[in-house]
Amino acid sequence: MTIAKLAAAAGVGVETVRYYQRRGLIDTPARGAGVRRYGAPDLRRLRFIRSAQAAGFTLEEIGELLALDAGNDRARAREMARARVAALDARIAELQAARGALAQLARECAAGEAGPCPIIAAFEA
DSSP, X not given: OOHHHHHHHHTSOHHHHHHHHHTTSSOOOOEETTEEOOOHHHHHHHHHHHHHHHTXXXXXXXXXXXXXXXXXXXXXXXXXXXXXXXXXXXXXXXXXXXXXXXXXXXXXXXXXXXXXXXXXXXXXX
């Protein structure tokens, strides 16, 4: 498939594919009859990159995961996954605290009829 079809199949733009190629995450195939052709392994890799990004991995970490897969270093991959889970847990705790604070402000805003809104006042501070 062409780069445009590869990008469309993965739900990304052509420039995203080229960017990943420049970063060394996806190979750039040789030109055959003037056109580069991509296959199913390229699409799987591109989908892996997008899924790993959605899980919060950086492109550097994704590159390391791809290298670990080639070298079968499951211990390091597990370590990276556990670190990502810990970071996600910390972020979830932060978001839950922010949600609780905002819910409290909304209750305070609903309880009062006069004066400045506690939500606005909290964000101005």
